[in-house]
Amino acid sequence: KGKLVAVTNQKGGVGKTTTAINIATSLAAINNKVLLIDLDPQGNASTGLGIGLNDRFPGSYEMLGELDDLNEAIKATVVPGLEIISATVDLSAVEIELVDEKDRMHRLHKHAAKLKKKYNYIFIDCPPSLGLLTINALIAADSLLIPLQCEFFALEGLSQLNKTIERIKLNLNEKIYIEGILLTMYDKRNRISEEVKKEVVKYFGKDVFNTIIPRNVKLSEAPSHGLPAILYDLNASGSKAYIKLAREMIRRLKRR
Amino acid sequence: KGKLVAVTNQKGGVGKTTTAINIATSLAAINNKVLLIDLDPQGNASTGLGIGLNDRFPGSYEMLGELDDLNEAIKATVVPGLEIISATVDLSAVEIELVDEKDRMHRLHKHAAKLKKKYNYIFIDCPPSLGLLTINALIAADSLLIPLQCEFFALEGLSQLNKTIERIKLNLNEKIYIEGILLTMYDKRNRISEEVKKEVVKYFGKDVFNTIIPRNVKLSEAPSHGLPAILYDLNASGSKAYIKLAREMIRRLKRR
Numbered sequence: 164k165g166k167l168v169a170v171t172n173q174k175g176g177v178g179k180t181t182t183a184i185n186i187a188t189s190l191a192a193i194n195n196k197v198l199l200i201d202l203d204p205q206g207n208a209s210t211g212l213g214i215g216l217n218d219r220f221p222g223s224y225e226m227l228g229e230l231d232d233l234n235e236a237i238k239a240t241v242v243p244g245l246e247i248i249s250a251t252v253d254l255s256a257v258e259i260e261l262v263d264e265k266d267r268m269h270r271l272h273k274h275a276a277k278l279k280k281k282y283n284y285i286f287i288d289c290p291p292s293l294g295l296l297t298i299n300a301l302i303a304a305d306s307l308l309i310p311l312q313c314e315f316f317a318l319e320g321l322s323q324l325n326k327t328i329e330r331i332k333l334n335l336n337e338k339i340y341i342e343g344i345l346l347t348m349y350d351k352r353n354r355i356s357e358e359v360k361k362e363v364v365k366y367f368g369k370d371v372f373n374t375i376i377p378r379n380v381k382l383s384e385a386p387s388h389g390l391p392a393i394l395y396d397l398n399a400s401g402s403k404a405y406i407k408l409a410r411e412m413i414r415r416l417k418r419r
Numbered sequence: 420k421g422k423l424v425a426v427t428n429q430k431g432g433v434g435k436t437t438t439a440i441n442i443a444t445s446l447a448a449i450n451n452k453v454l455l456i457d458l459d460p461q462g463n464a465s466t467g468l469g470i471g472l473n474d475r476f477p478g479s480y481e482m483l484g485e486l487d488d489l490n491e492a493i494k495a496t497v498v499p500g501l502e503i504i505s506a507t508v509d510l511s512a513v514e515i516e517l518v519d520e521k522d523r524m525h526r527l528h529k530h531a532a533k534l535k536k537k538y539n540y541i542f543i544d545c546p547p548s549l550g551l552l553t554i555n556a557l558i559a560a561d562s563l564l565i566p567l568q569c570e571f572f573a574l575e576g577l578s579q580l581n582k583t584i585e586r587i588k589l590n591l592n593e594k595i596y597i598e599g600i601l602l603t604m605y606d607k608r609n610r611i612s613e614e615v616k617k618e619v620v621k622y623f624g625k626d627v628f629n630t631i632i633p634r635n636v637k638l639s640e641a642p643s644h645g646l647p648a649i650l651y652d653l654n655a656s657g658s659k660a661y662i663k664l665a666r667e668m669i670r671r672l673k674r675r
């Protein structure tokens with residue numbers, strides 16, 4: 164049975180989309196069936212996997228709406244074994260449009276069981292906020308992958324995120340747990356990176372992945388070619404780090 | 420009469436908070452009375468100016484609520500001439516709490532005239548989304564300062580931002596205009612930075628500030644000391660760039 168993982172952090176620009184694209188690709192590359200759900204109105208994950216603006220209908224907006232056959236929203240990507248439900252700016256209307264619907268927080272959850280029968284892993288790329296789109300992901304997910312940029316401001320958001328997770332556990336999804344906290348854009352020349360790492364390990368202990376994603380320009384170049392870094396430049400330090408992360412996730416899964 | 424500027428971009432991590440703190444400080448340093456309003460539930464601008472968690476009540480959440488005397492929410496900072504209305508995580512409840520209020524989008528606007536009599540410049544640090552908090556800022560503001568990270572994904576958000584601005588102009592605030600688009604985290608060693616710059620100038624022309632903010636580690640170290648970069652390290656390339664931006668803003672203001 165598949166596993167549904169929300170890639171989330173309300174702090175902006177910490178590497179959520181870059182992580183979602185590259186972990187999904189790495190797991191697909193070692194013979195898993197993987198689905199990526201783009202839940203960000205910016206649609207960066209869809210662009211990063213080369214999905215043109217005209218190929219995104221139906222997508223995640225329709226999935227949260229009245230789409231009967233979910234399979235219509237699922238599209239192939241350039242990566243064998245990886246499929247996507249893509250995003251458009253229409254998603255930003257969801258918060259207002261669903262305000263009176265009783266099940267507005269469970270729209271994604273109602274599709275979860277079906278999707279977990281079809282895929283080994285399902286990753287959700289979340290927007291940088293704790294609004295209705297992210298709440299849908301937190302309720303549907305089995306676990307959370309939390310990218311954390313090695314910067315001072317990123318530490319500040321952690322305690323808020325922890326409080327939000329506790330609240331979700333209490334009221335909406337008691338089984339959710341932290342898959343792992345992933346340190347991103349780590350730069351060994353920069354003192355702050357090491358300080359953040361020490362602080363995070365002190366605060367979250369075993370929940371912190373051993374794998375650390377270095378700052379690597381190839382990771383920011385790849386999306387402009389519509390390719391995950393692993394297809395753009397397999398030997399880049401960023402690509403290797405995400406492949407290592409995929410192996411670590413599988414090892415952790417076995418231990419649970 | 421003062422000018423109210425919203426620092427906004429729904430893309431995360433592009434340098435909104437870093438820009439709001441350092442442009443406000445630079446203008447205060449050349450004898451302007453400046454106010455910074457932190458409208459992000461993460462409260463990064465408040466932290467970056469050294470405002471402790473216990474010193475934030477009343478703040479911007481109360482300002483949008485039923486606060487009678489706005490002056491109670493205004494606090495001094497370490498920078499002479501710069502005051503702040505700080506933020507707490509309570510702000511994230513605003514979207515839900517005000518959903519039935521008719522004036523929910525004009526809560527900030529109703530304070531604008533009073534504040535513009537007291538300050539030369541008022542900057543609003545917005546969260547990375549286009550929800551109710553940012554809409555409040557877009558309606559209250561005279562103009563928009565749009566930080567744009569020199570990265571591929573940042574370009575993608577521009578057309579969405581432009582559409583949002585057009586919609587606001589049409590329905591909610593016809594006088595709003597773009598103060599300027601500010602290129603941030605520019606790294607001359609990275610090919611993408613130059614590509615993004617060319618693309619933005621092609622798309623936005625004169626609306627792009629001549630001043631470009633370089634990637635500079637001092638800008639990311641300063642907030643951990645509760646200081647704007649200009650007080651942390653005046654000679655850093657990042658500090659000098661924001662001082663140059665302050666002068667450019669004043670020149671542009673005179674020309675309008």
Ligand SMILES: Nc1ncnc2c1ncn2[C@@H]1O[C@H](COP(=O)(O)OP(=O)(O)OP(=O)(O)O)[C@@H](O)[C@H]1O
Pocket residue numbers: 174175176177178179180181182203207289290291347348349376377378379380382383384386401429430431432547570571572573
């Ligand atoms: N390890 C890395 N090294 C270098 N650049 C990176 C790395 N990870 C991400 N980036 C770049 O940093 C920027 C922010 O990353 P990304 O867009 O993945 O973050 P995000 O958390 O999804 O942002 P948002 O909050 O807007 O959704 C992007 O331009 C991306 O290409």
Ligand SMILES: Nc1ncnc2c1ncn2[C@@H]1O[C@H](COP(=O)(O)OP(=O)(O)OP(=O)(O)O)[C@@H](O)[C@H]1O
Pocket residue numbers: 173174175176291314315316317430431432433434435436437438459463545546547603604605632633634635636638639640642657
């Ligand atoms: N020019 C720069 N050089 C180096 N680091 C920078 C620069 N500008 C900002 N930073 C760092 O990059 C990170 C993102 O910047 P910042 O938090 O200001 O962006 P933001 O747009 O306000 O993010 P959010 O979308 O979460 O509100 C921060 O850790 C900040 O210290």
Ligand SMILES: [Mg+2]
Pocket residue numbers: 179180181203207289290
């Ligand atoms: Mg993203």
Ligand SMILES: [Mg+2]
Pocket residue numbers: 435436437459463544545546
């Ligand atoms: Mg910010």
